[in-house]
Amino acid sequence: MTFVLFALILWAAGWALNVRLANGPARQTRAVQLAVPLIFGATALGMWELLVRGLEVSPVILPPPSMITQSFGTNLGLLWGDFTQTILKGALSGYAIGCGAAFLTALAVDRSDWLREGLLPLGNFMAALPIVGTAPILVMWFGFGWQSKAAVVVLMVFFPMLVNTVAGLSATDRMQRDLMHTYAATWPQTLMKLRLPAALPFIFNGLKITSTLALIGAIVAEFFGSPTLGLGFRISTSIGQLDLPMVWSAIVVAALSGTAFYGLVALIENRTTFWHASQRGG
Amino acid sequence: MTDATAPTGKPRRKAGARWRVPPLPGMILGLIAVWYLAVIPMNVQETLTAAERAGAEVSPPSAVERRDMGAWALVARNPGELGQSWSLDRPRLPSPHQVLVELYDSTIDEELNGRRGLLRSGSLSNRGLAHHALVTLNATFLGFLIGTGLGILLAIGIVHSRVMDMSVMPWAIVSQTIPIVALAPMIIVVLYSVGIQGLLPKAVISAYLSFFPVVVGMVKGLRSPDAMQMDLMRTYNAPTAAILWKLRLPASVPYLFASLKIAIAASLVGAIVGELPVQKGGLGARMLAGSYYGQTAQIWAALFVAAALAATLVWAIGAAERRTLRKMGMAA
Structure with missing residues (x-):
């Protein structure tokens, strides 16, 4: 369960960061416009990893990103x-x-x-x-x-x-x-x-x-x-x-x-x- | 600048000038003629083997030698033995009339006279093309509805939330460059292993393929009202929902139809590809079975039905588009 909790915390943190960035003063800069989708992608990957481990999904159905990278x-x-x-x-x-x-x-x-x-x-x-x-x-x-x-x-x-x-x-x-x-x-x-x-x-x-x-x-x-x-x-x-x-x-x-x-x-x-x-x- | 004096580059065709072949029918007839001609070299190996079995003199006499020769050389050396080209049992390239016969056999004839046909059993024959086309069509429609529904919702979210726009939109665009069909067999097998089978896995693939074109098109459409129109809504102090309902959605209709046409074609491809791994009916299963058993006429017949389906679906959306736009006063 702790993994699932971590996943939710990660999601909240990533989203909050993106909200701050997207509504912040620097939103027109190229760096922020690149960072926001990247943070979103990284959050999604992290969620995937944590949820698969936390809910003990069989790797035959959905392997976690770490296993895919290894393979x-x-x-x-x-x-x-x-x-x-x-x-x-x-x-x-x-x-x-x-x-x-x-x-x-x-x-x-x-x-x-x-x-x-x-x-x-x-x-x-x-x-x-x-x-x-x-x-x-x-x-x-x-x-x-x-x-x-x-x-x-x-x-x-x-x-x-x-x-x-x-x-x-x-x-x-x-x-x-x-x-x-x-x-x-x-x-x-x-x-x-x-x-x-x-x-x-x-x-x-x-x-x-x-x-x-x-x-x-x-x-x-x-x-x-x-x-x-x-x-x-x-x-x-x-x-x-x-x-x-x-x-x-x-x-x-x-x-x-x-x-x-x-x-x-x-x-x-x-x-x-x-x-x-x-x-x-x- | 007036048209009359402008040099046109090409001389105008005079009334009553030389009769010429009408382009589109001419082109189609030409294609059919090329097809009939192509049958000769494509099937020459099988034709000569059949002729040899029937007792005819074939040069060169041994099958091994023939295998190593070019098709045209064989045609040139055996001009008299090619009569069977268009009526072989299992040709490499079936001739157009063989495909038509197969189409007739597996639709009308199968339903009227087949043991499992519509007349005897009261339901469409599971060996007939109509049944397989319906299976594919069901998955296509279900996937299309799910995909466009979710796509429109996501587009509305993207237009109203800057965070979603900045974080999701780049991925939606990147996903258009990915050959998503590669996921199809995996989706089928994974969903199968968690107990979901039948229509839904294929519909998931169709939905996935039709999703992104709709998102991208609808975001463009929902943003198409210009600054003047948006300002007008603001002077009315219109709430966001009213702006969406009364300005953004109506303005996005032309964009919606443009992406629906892409989406329905993609849905059909998704359903057909989704039928490849699990042989449980559908046009894709029919094509794969035909390729396993060398029943080329069957593949061609399934292909023609798929083409007719695609054309009908795209045409239907085009017709709906014209009607809707005319009623909304937006017709070009």
Whole structure:
């Protein structure tokens, strides 16, 4: 019971601290804005640890964070192998192929009205479908290796990326295009100097949305068959062995790589579209 | 600047100009044609094996040699033996009409003529797609309701409490970058081991997936009234509850619908993925069973039903959105 009591005290202390910080005079500073969510997160982790120990929850149901950290530390090599298999080979290669193909298709759509009227409704429709469902088929076609995961990822990222890029390419207004026309700019020149830069915010929006989709596709595809490594494989087999700390470690890896992936895209966006309204301090 | 004199870049199509293929039907027909063509190389190995068993001359004659050859090379060397491509028993890629037949067999035919079908037993056949679709749909709806309900409540809390805003909101945003589906099998197994099974575990996953888009969208929506409108409420000395009820909630409706569309699609994905670890019915279970037993037509049929469900759900929310916004006078 003392653990549970400690947990409640910890919660009260953390919350009180946050209330003071959030309503205090320094709430606009960057340090406080960073500290408050971090304190909240740390409090939640501490509560988790204390409650699991205090209520004697079986580690088969919910392991405490300390056990997860331990398992994470001892299995670093294994998890690194899973990371390269799922994230670097499966998700990233599929992401690159899918987004690249969507970009080229968007350029083609931009040049042809027929393609635009035919592909866009289809693309909007497909973007909402549960494409993860194609995973069993693609695993059957491309085998258990990372290729089938990349194929699932390509399908998942293609349509959201296409829709966003096409929207971006039509983001310039008539005056701007007319100006290019009076300069006698050719289509490639207009594209490079005006329309692509104007489309960048939309393209990055697509890249950010699809970064999460890519990881989901790669992990779910492994539930349908994989070699003996990979995050999805690790999760499903460790559950079979009731090795919950290992499952959580794999989830931590997935979460960290998802956030890092997204953060990387957001960082590149920050550097390349510094001129856009959404990026100029606000 | 007038439109008439402005250079348009592209010549206008004249009335009565050359007839052209209508884009969307043309595109769909094109896709179906590509599908029929793709069936040939995809199934060439199985087709040739079947032809060989039926006594036809196949080159090269040994199956091992054929296995190591490219699909197109095999097609080029055996042009006469490919008639079976579109009617194989267990093809790698079933042709569109085989999928349609499977769809018909596992819905209408199963219910009308099946031993466990609707006509004979009075309830939907547990071998039919309608039953599996309903199982998935139930979990989707339950999860969607829980997820959006909690999401709206949390958003209201975040908008009204600066502490909650500063401590929870960053985590809600970060959680959007995490492949949450990875949690699905664990949630199922853990809930199962504490005695909760059936609909609820799948609904929990659906709820979890639909929760965060709703939180993020609703926070934006509840904050969308501008300073003038908020000031007006303050000059009326309106209590917080009245501001919420009469200004913030109505203003957030367009944002709510935008996130509901994302949330329902995510719920469906959650329900399907949630059905993978526990084989107790549902479209996800159907797909996994199909992939275990090589019943590709069954996977495709389940996939098409899932696609139709997703399209219907998103369309229904879109229709509700248009109606609501029109009645509220906010239609674009």
